[in-house]
Amino acid sequence: MEWIDDRAAAAPMPRRRRQTRYHETLAKTIVNPMKGMRFSWSISPYRGCIHACTYCYARASHTFLGYDPGEDFEKEIVVKVNAPDLLRREIRHPRLRHQLMIMGTVSDPYQPAEHHYRLTRQLLRILDQAGNPTHITTKSTTVVQDRSLLGDMARRAGCAVNFTVTTLDPDLARLLEPRAPSPQQRLRAMRELAAAGIPTGIFAAPILPGLTDGDDDLERLVAAVAEHGGTYVMASALRIGDGFAAPFLAAAQRDFPHLLARYRRQARVGRRGAVSPAEADDIYGRMDEIRARYGMASGPPAVPEPPAARQVALPLAI
Numbered sequence: 001m002e003w004i005d006d007r008a009a010a011a012p013m014p015r016r017r018r019q020t021r022y023h024e025t026l027a028k029t030i031v032n033p034m035k036g037m038r039f040s041w042s043i044s045p046y047r048g049c050i051h052a053c054t055y056c057y058a059r060a061s062h063t064f065l066g067y068d069p070g071e072d073f074e075k076e077i078v079v080k081v082n083a084p085d086l087l088r089r090e091i092r093h094p095r096l097r098h099q100l101m102i103m104g105t106v107s108d109p110y111q112p113a114e115h116h117y118r119l120t121r122q123l124l125r126i127l128d129q130a131g132n133p134t135h136i137t138t139k140s141t142t143v144v145q146d147r148s149l150l151g152d153m154a155r156r157a158g159c160a161v162n163f164t165v166t167t168l169d170p171d172l173a174r175l176l177e178p179r180a181p182s183p184q185q186r187l188r189a190m191r192e193l194a195a196a197g198i199p200t201g202i203f204a205a206p207i208l209p210g211l212t213d214g215d216d217d218l219e220r221l222v223a224a225v226a227e228h229g230g231t232y233v234m235a236s237a238l239r240i241g242d243g244f245a246a247p248f249l250a251a252a253q254r255d256f257p258h259l260l261a262r263y264r265r266q267a268r269v270g271r272r273g274a275v276s277p278a279e280a281d282d283i284y285g286r287m288d289e290i291r292a293r294y295g296m297a298s299g300p301p302a303v304p305e306p307p308a309a310r311q312v313a314l315p316l317a318i
């Protein structure tokens with residue numbers, strides 16, 4: 001691995017493919033408004049992700065930085081070294097008061113860069129002090145190192161940790177998520193967080209037709225969450241949309257050639273590359289039935305209501 005400081009760089013960054021490079025940058029903002037999502041605000045201290053998941057929709061965002069969504073997404077990691085300073089300033093804005101913050105939308109906040117920079121930990125401390133509820137999505141077991149802080153946040157403004165788990169099959173996981181911790185490692189991390197009083201569950205995303213959408217596959221996944229202390233299972237069917245279809249289809253051609261034609265058809269249907277409405281209804285309907293059998297919720301607990309603003313009593317003039 002190599003760390004490169006690009007804070008004063010004026011020319012395009014040179015690229016070498018054989019190693020991961022970390023590019024230190026000064027971001028202009030850190031709290032990002034989200035449109036068309038179930039949440040309004042997200043925070044991403046890193047861009048790009050070393051886990052190299054073949055299906056990741058966030059690959060498309062790397063093109064905005066001048067990189068390709070394939071190998072560059074996996075090996076050219078951008079680090080927003082001024083993220084804590086930005087958040088201290090931005091979180092004071094009235095419109096962000098007690099708003100739910102989401103981490104893990106475009107890169108894993110606990111990927112290996114966190115061992116060196118500790119940006120996610122610093123951001124969480126700031127959010128805790130500000131009283132903002134926070135939800136984190138990760139594939140990393142590094143999150144366990146912050147269980148004391150996360151537990152405090154859960155008891156105060158509210159905090160939940162979502163582990164992305166697509167399959168319990170270690171061989172299949174290694175093809176889909178080649179540099180991420182194994183599914184069993186993630187489940188053990190879930191158990192540790194649950195034992196610390198932190199609401200936790202999984203994001204079964206994506207559910208891949210022909211690979212992970214069988215009844216037995218979904219049942220085992222939900223059963224494993226229950227066994228390891230999780231309380232909810234979110235689910236999302238595979239998308240093969242603009243900007244990230246090429247890396248996924250290349251991986252499918254290499255690893256699942258019998259499904260390539262099916263995935264190519266899906267990638268050609270609309271910009272978002274979603275499964276058909278009938279397939280989606282089938283997947284989500286079966287997942288609802290399985291969740292009900294195990295008493296699982298469909299998402300993290302609702303965040304606590306923000307404290308009511310106190311009005312200062314003024315003396316009456318007589």
